[in-house]
Amino acid sequence: xxxxxxxxxxxxxxxxxxxxxxxxxxxxxxxxxxxxxxxxxxxxxxxxxxxxxxxxxxxxxxxxxxxxxxxxxxxxxxxxxxxxxxxxxxxxxxxxxxxxxxxxxxxxxxxxxxxxxxxxxxxxxxxxxxxxxxxxxxxxxxxxxxxxxxxxxxxxxxxxxxxxxxxxxxxxxxxxxxxxxxxxxxxxxxxxxxxxxxxxxxxxxxxxxxxxxxxxxxxxxxxxxxxxxxxxxxxxxxxxxxxxxxxxxxxxxxxxxxxxxxxxxxxxxxxxxxxxxxxxxxxxxxxxxxxxxxxxxxxxx
Amino acid sequence: xxxxxxxxxxxxxxxxxxxxxxxxxxxxxxxxxxxxxxxxxxxxxxxxxxxxxxxxxxxxxxxxxxxxxxxxxxxxxxxxxxxxxxxxxxxxxxxxxxxxxxxxxxxxxxxxxxxxxxxxxxxxxxxxxxxxxxxxxxxxxxxxxxxxxxxxxxxxxxxxxxxxxxxxxxxxxxxxxxxxxxxxxxxxxxxxxxxxxxxxxxxxxxxxxxxxxxxxxxxxxxxxxxxxxxxxxxxxxxxxxxxxxxxxxxxxxxxxxxxxxxxxxxxxxxxxxxxxxxxxxxxxxxxxxxxxxxxxxxxxxxxxxxxxxxxxxxxxxxxxxxxxxxxxxxxxxxxxxxxxxxxxxxxxxxxxxxxxxxxxxxxxxxxxxxxxxxxxxxxxxxxxxxxxxxxxxxxxxxxxxxxxxxxxxxxxxxxxxxxxxxxxxxxxx
Numbered sequence: 001x002x003x004x005x006x007x008x009x010x011x012x013x014x015x016x017x018x019x020x021x022x023x024x025x026x027x028x029x030x031x032x033x034x035x036x037x038x039x040x041x042x043x044x045x046x047x048x049x050x051x052x053x054x055x056x057x058x059x060x061x062x063x064x065x066x067x068x069x070x071x072x073x074x075x076x077x078x079x080x081x082x083x084x085x086x087x088x089x090x091x092x093x094x095x096x097x098x099x100x101x102x103x104x105x106x107x108x109x110x111x112x113x114x115x116x117x118x119x120x121x122x123x124x125x126x127x128x129x130x131x132x133x134x135x136x137x138x139x140x141x142x143x144x145x146x147x148x149x150x151x152x153x154x155x156x157x158x159x160x161x162x163x164x165x166x167x168x169x170x171x172x173x174x175x176x177x178x179x180x181x182x183x184x185x186x187x188x189x190x191x192x193x194x195x196x197x198x199x200x201x202x203x204x205x206x207x208x209x210x211x212x213x214x215x216x217x218x219x220x221x222x223x224x225x226x227x228x229x230x231x232x233x234x235x236x237x238x239x240x241x242x243x244x245x246x247x248x249x250x251x252x253x254x255x256x257x258x259x260x261x262x263x264x265x266x267x268x269x270x271x272x273x274x275x276x277x278x279x280x281x282x283x284x285x286x287x288x289x290x291x292x293x294x295x296x297x298x299x300x301x
Numbered sequence: 302x303x304x305x306x307x308x309x310x311x312x313x314x315x316x317x318x319x320x321x322x323x324x325x326x327x328x329x330x331x332x333x334x335x336x337x338x339x340x341x342x343x344x345x346x347x348x349x350x351x352x353x354x355x356x357x358x359x360x361x362x363x364x365x366x367x368x369x370x371x372x373x374x375x376x377x378x379x380x381x382x383x384x385x386x387x388x389x390x391x392x393x394x395x396x397x398x399x400x401x402x403x404x405x406x407x408x409x410x411x412x413x414x415x416x417x418x419x420x421x422x423x424x425x426x427x428x429x430x431x432x433x434x435x436x437x438x439x440x441x442x443x444x445x446x447x448x449x450x451x452x453x454x455x456x457x458x459x460x461x462x463x464x465x466x467x468x469x470x471x472x473x474x475x476x477x478x479x480x481x482x483x484x485x486x487x488x489x490x491x492x493x494x495x496x497x498x499x500x501x502x503x504x505x506x507x508x509x510x511x512x513x514x515x516x517x518x519x520x521x522x523x524x525x526x527x528x529x530x531x532x533x534x535x536x537x538x539x540x541x542x543x544x545x546x547x548x549x550x551x552x553x554x555x556x557x558x559x560x561x562x563x564x565x566x567x568x569x570x571x572x573x574x575x576x577x578x579x580x581x582x583x584x585x586x587x588x589x590x591x592x593x594x595x596x597x598x599x600x601x602x603x604x605x606x607x608x609x610x611x612x613x614x615x616x617x618x619x620x621x622x623x624x625x626x627x628x629x630x631x632x633x634x635x636x637x638x639x640x641x642x643x644x645x646x647x648x649x650x651x652x653x654x655x656x657x658x659x660x661x662x663x664x665x666x667x668x669x670x671x672x673x674x675x676x677x678x679x680x681x682x683x684x685x686x687x688x689x690x691x692x693x694x695x696x697x698x699x700x701x702x703x704x705x706x707x708x709x710x711x712x713x714x715x716x717x718x719x720x721x722x723x724x725x726x727x728x729x730x
Contacts, residue, residue: 051729052389053414137551138568157551245695248553249702266389266410267690267729 039281045274052268063275073276076255079163079238080280083254084231084287086167087174091227092220094171095178100212102179103186117176124173128240131169132156135241156241159251166237166252173237174230178223185219186212221295228287233280235260255280340371341620343627344398348610351378357643365630372623385691392416395617399624400631403449403613405687409441410729411613412448418614419446424625430634435649438609438683442522449611450632451649453640456598456605456674456681457573460582464592465570469493476571476596480513483599484538487547490570496546502560502569504552504701505539507694511684512600518686525686525722528715536704536711543705553702565589573598575645595670597677607681609649645671647678654679688726696721
């Protein structure tokens with residue numbers, strides 16, 4: 001790759017060794033002010049007993065030790081983990097199937113594509129409230145269930161059903177977004193591969209598993225990583241459906257809800273909430289690494 | 302592959318970094334002096350009052366500016382939702398307005414952080430203009446001062462659905478008044494409707510314990526005490542209601558909005574509210590409006606709970622004399638009286654409740670309700686302990702919920718709640 005250097009390039013390099021940094025400066029400044037600084041200050045706060053209006057003292061690992069004995073922390077960790085386990089497989093697989101359905105160019109398909117994408121555009125608060133109405137003890141869904149003789153189901157009063165309902169809303173809302181990502185990936189799958197497989201006598205299922213899936217595998221990893229991070233940090237859906245106190249007896253509290261509840265307001269415990277945030281950060285980083293690792297391992301095979 | 306991994310890394314950075322921390326803390330300011338020249342620009346913040354009372358406040362501000370030509374008042378209004386968060390962001394960032402509309406529980410942390418002006422020191426002469434109880438409601442256990450001018454009072458009426466009472470064979474003109482009557486009626490209503498109609502939509506709050514006659518804190522205000530026999534008795538009764546569906550099955554996750562909606566749709570027979578709700582019923586549920594009954598809060602102590610609004614002066618204000626003068630002006634007898642004539646609230650100034658406006662019937666329902674409320678306000682108690690924070694509310698609520706679900710006994714629940722609240726109290730410092 002020996003490209004002859006032009007004199008201009010050499011001169012610029014020699015005169016302004018800082019120029020790359022200057023180009024990056026606006027972005028770096030913004031990232032520094034709004035990402036790095038808040039992160040570092042959260043990290044620092046997590047070792048103090050700071051409250052909203054009262055500056056904290058250094059307390060070492062006391063906040064982290066407190067977590068071990070805080071029932072609410074374990075409930076939050078459990079729920080956030082369950083959320084990942086429930087939501088991620090669905091969000092990796094379902095949008096792919098949906099994308100396969102809507103990629104065909106048949107008349108009227110645009111309608112379906114937009115329909116599936118609509119929940120993505122809608123505000124999560126609006127969507128959440130609509131589902132709360134639908135799932136209410138006397139909402140549409142329960143009236144239907146009653147009509148067909150199943151009887152009312154306490155979607156919003158049972159702790160597990162509540163969590164499941166919230167997961168369903170997350171999946172439903174995310175379908176369209178990941179579908180678009182898969183559509184882009186599917187466009188890159190060579191047609192010939194499918195044709196060759198078909199000639200070899202592979203059926204639709206076989207072709208899906210041996211041609212489509214390997215071709216979009218990296219996209220699946222991306223979707224898995226994005227959705228697992230988002231799922232672990234779930235807040236809005238559960239907050240809207242289970243209420244600010246986190247469902248019956250707080251059993252549906254997620255970690256981020258706990259951060260919000262602990263750290264906000266005039267009596268907020270900023271120190272403890274920061275420590276909780278750091279744990280959320282650590283777990284999400286671990287999740288990312290795990291997904292990437294799985295990807296690399298498979299690649300080697 | 303490489304691209305997608307880089308995308309992952311980028312995504313990781315954007316998605317993962319957690320919530321940011323808030324601004325700087327405080328360093329405790331001494332109380333400023335209210336004597337001195339009354340002048341300068343001050344900011345006045347109200348709590349969700351612009352939408353309904355814009356002309357009233359503009360009038361008050363104009364009159365004040367006429368009386369004190371050196372002062373200009375800038376009025377800002379914050380929505381009801383997230384008011385505490387807004388104040389805490391301002392307080393932490395040092396941008397708290399000069400005069401702030403607060404409730405006692407909001408004043409407590411601000412006073413402890415040295416952000417609320419101690420009126421006993423800065424303006425001691427004004428105290429006697431107000432009802433004693435109202436003035437005392439902005440005293441904080443553990444501190445010595447009084448940290449806000451009392452403003453308007455309210456008891457919040459209790460609405461009930463007369464037709465639901467009637468259908469269940471209860472006398473719609475004899476709503477329950479004490480907790481004992483409430484429990485009897487609620488169980489009856491649930492029995493007659495096969496659990497279709499609940500009477501209550503909310504789990505008991507700290508105010509319920511207060512009105513039931515449970516001591517909420519010890520005398521020094523240093524620890525909570527609502528886990529005594531009386532408290533256990535109340536929670537045991539609520540558990541019975543919950544099992545009979547006389548307490549709505551969704552009560553454990555109810556919010557004021559959701560229970561309001563249940564009342565509107567006739568799924569719940571009683572709901573606490575404010576005078577503003579009447580207009581809402583008229584618009585959204587005309588059927589209900591025709592059958593609406595209005596009564597006093599349920600209480601077994603003879604005292605209803607009173608909600609107190611106050612005006613706090615920012616201790617860091619650079620215009621303390623002007624801010625104190627304005628806060629006093631808005632809360633003096635004359636202006637509280639004129640505000641009370643705008644909307645169903647009640648003045649906290651001494652003697653105002655004896656005004657014919659609050660004592661003489663004129664035959665209308667509205668006046669009847671007003672006179673009844675003014676009467677009950679005279680011996681009302683502000684049950685909510687000023688130190689009872691949002692976090693404590695959640696702790697109590699969750700322990701109560703576990704008791705209602707039968708996962709722990711009422712006694713265990715209240716012991717746990719008291720323990721959790723005491724820990725939070727200590728952590729507040």
